[in-house]
Amino acid sequence: MIVEHFISLAIQMPSRFDSPQGDYLVEIKDQFQLFGTIQRITQNLDLIESASSNYLDQYKDIAFLWEKDLETSFQDFLN
């Protein structure tokens, strides 16, 4: 998202300095360093997503507390 926003700046520039038409998207996309950074950020986000998912797993077995209605569950228990 942050990277996409950064790239979009290349399109949002009103005009090129060296030409009345076009934008800087081609130049930005040609930067290997930029794409290396994008890849690192993406990998990091994947790791965070995976770690967050593992973190949420600790609540899995008590999910019934907010997923189920107390009164309905209790009536099911009685019957």
Add this chain to the structure above:
Amino acid sequence: MEIENFDAMSVKILDGIITKHPDLDVFDAEITRLYEYKSRINNMKPSDDIGWLRVNSSPLIKELQQIINNWIDRYTSFLYQNTTKQLKNIQTFIKDVSDGIKVLPKDKELSNERDKQLLTKVMTHLRDVT
């Protein structure tokens, strides 16, 4: 006849009582399970770091504590209220029968309507406990 007597007594004792429910062992297991969850929730860390992400779990833990207490209360209060109600019904039944059999018709010939009704009431009480 015996079944009818038992029915008459049970109708009074079980008035307002929920009779269809699992055994106490099952209740005990369920309440114990909920208390274990409560203990786990109480021991959850209020803040945790996942890489550069800091998770503030305090609001969630607070909410979960409230919810688990409601669940525990639903199970325990059911047992308490159902048992208390049953005990009150038994007390009322014993009192009604004890008081009811004390007043006997004065005229053994049952010449008036009041004495007849009184005898019927006494016989009804005796039927309830026989």
